[in-house]
Amino acid sequence: MSTSTSAHGGPQPAGTHSDSGFFGQPRALSTLFFTEMWERFSYYGMRAVLALYLYTAIDKGGLGWDKPLALMFVGIYGSAIYMSGVLGGWLADRVTGPQKTTQYGALLIMFGHIALATPFADVSLYIGIFFLVIGTGLLKPTINSLVGSLYSPEDTRRDAGFTIFYMSVNIGAFVGQILTAWLAASPSYGYHWAFGAAAIGMALGLAQYMLGRNRIGVHTAVAPNPLSPEERSKVGGRLGIIAFIAVLVLGAMYAAGVLDAAGVGWLITIMSVILPTLYFVTMLRSPQVTAVERSRLFAYMPLFVAIALFFMLFEQQSTVLVAFADTKLDRLIGGWEMPPALFQALNPLYIVIMAPILAILWTRLGTRQPTTPIKFSLALWLIGLAYVITSVGVLLSGDKVNVLWLAAMLLVMTAGELLLSPVGLSVTTKLAPEAFKAQTVALFFLAIALGQGVGAQLTVFYTEGNEANYFFGLAAAALVLGVIVYSIKGRVSEAMRGVH
Template structure:
């Protein structure tokens, strides 16, 4: 471990119940980056489908949903490339800064000009910047803890709150603006996060993340070419297996920015008295529930880890998460039964609130736990690369999510939401049955 980690692990046992202050710096940095991303994401489909006179690009819904899926897919592919480059040539802190600057420029370019050319340039920069930022800030959180530290899953759950503090406020702020200034606000959020990170990193992270992981391993083992041990190969295989499993979860979950957004706009009664809730505001529900539930889940994981029976195995948590996200779509199925595909019929907004609540519970069982697992199990010389591989599963899922969302315009919401619900529940049950053999691979 690097100096900051050594210092932290030398603290008395009673102080180790507390998390290191570096966690909260990474929490804040991620909060601002997610403010930028989710602010942009909340209005992207709406911007694409709005008329030119309304400040949009006038793209048809099917094309907009497909483009949205392609973008969110690519955002999760580049972390594998960025992770590879970081492991070999860049320190994690440098990669985080580089990625943040590129993403800020991307949002700013969309703000500057209302055209498809400016949009594609901006999205390309966002995709590239995220490749450097995303895998490295998550891996840096794991570097704060020893491998078997019982605080680890709880730390990632707290870190996950940072993601969702930003994700909660972004749609609320951006949803009240024109599309043009919404993208500018996203750029400003990214810049604020980078200023915060680079100002306080030395104080709270010490030397952590300054050196490429290849250099760290050279200093520890005097070689970077040693083959993976059998234990490391088994752990790597476990990461890859669970990455495939999470594809189904993220395919379902990422309907939020596409088909769920359009369904909300077309079929949800958004009136509260004389006030009409902006469609973009519903994107804040998931983040709000994360902020409320994450501390509770963090305590639950910590208490279970310290108890005699021990915490749930990681595959068990993921199986439970898949079932829960499927139940969320069952709630929507019951709503669609009432409205059909008629734009004249509306259902109570509580249907969407309950759906996002269940999706949030599922997310807390899968995403922060998965990040914790990768940071704990990945061999040092592959740490950022395997974090990128883990996120690449989200790339596949986001593209599938975009394809499924387009089918809601041809087959209908009932059919697509019903299929998603059935597949995730059945797969979740299968994962529960396979929990023990997968856990053996994880050692």
């Protein structure tokens, strides 16, 4: 599809009101919808079984890692994914443009899953994870910007278009987790077949992206703010410094004997703390930030902490809760034994059911809906309650816990997610200083990276027989922070300077 041109000669968004071939939306949305669906199919499908693959015995198709190390590794993988998004957004804006960045990301993701599907144990794992971290970091932030590029600022279909696009995430996650959980648990197939299915899914997404890419429009085929020759030389120098520091750090870790999965895990956790700190300091000290914008940044800090803590608990689904489902959950339903990874498909299913209800509620409440700090407090209380539910289930059960306890936990947790995740991203964009729009949005994803980085280190405290205490500890942290955020809601709202 070609783009239209403004009176000033600049390119316009690919979609126009006359272009409504996909549920009343631009036809290019279908290309991005199915690309995202297959990418989320592959991401969530692989992640659902990764912990099980790592700690399952070698003679049963796994790698035979110690369980605490396996759970920590999966959490660190999630943290690295969200940190790498900073790189993807920068490349799309300054070097390759959104379209090519998305394409390169999809290719790397496919190669990553192919590597995981090969039978070379830890070698396949590390190569695959490296490609997946870089590939997802390239694709995830840029495909969202491509969706936005389909609409002019005056196009009233934008919100509906993003709602349709958001459904692709949950459809892909739901189907992917069901299929890979079944393949991994099947004695006829196994984990490598599950990873192979993820590779096929991404290959399908990449193929249809390449076929429909011409619909998106030429204005996203180039970097919107390309590097000047002077900037390229500066970037080259900075990259050299970063590479030198990386070599020094890794060399020191090697000399100290900690250049292993656990050591790299701690390194990524430390980076997940340092990166957002540097972002905040840089923006607060910048002369380009006004007094009002600086006030809003201070208001964002407690919200940032809330986002990080929420996702520290939420992302335990792919680590501790997988181990819990594997060893502590009564998975017999009738005469059928549910694969331990299958429970993760409940979250996207609940979202599909609950999101429209919540959207209708916010619409009807209008200006009477709760403020952002109150929504964050409610989200923290809900995820705290979710872990209380599971703790009570453990204490009231015998050797095995009924699967309904976990189903109820995920229902409450998903309600909290819908209060915090979309609201958090929205308020992040509203509070962003004008000179740091993209960097402030990156802070939202760095909050998730921080939560997963810290949460990865907490998994070592989860042991069989200590499940209730572990879950109660997580619940207490969320409930207490929820009270703190609620108690300062007035100050936060005032510091937001008119943003609700």
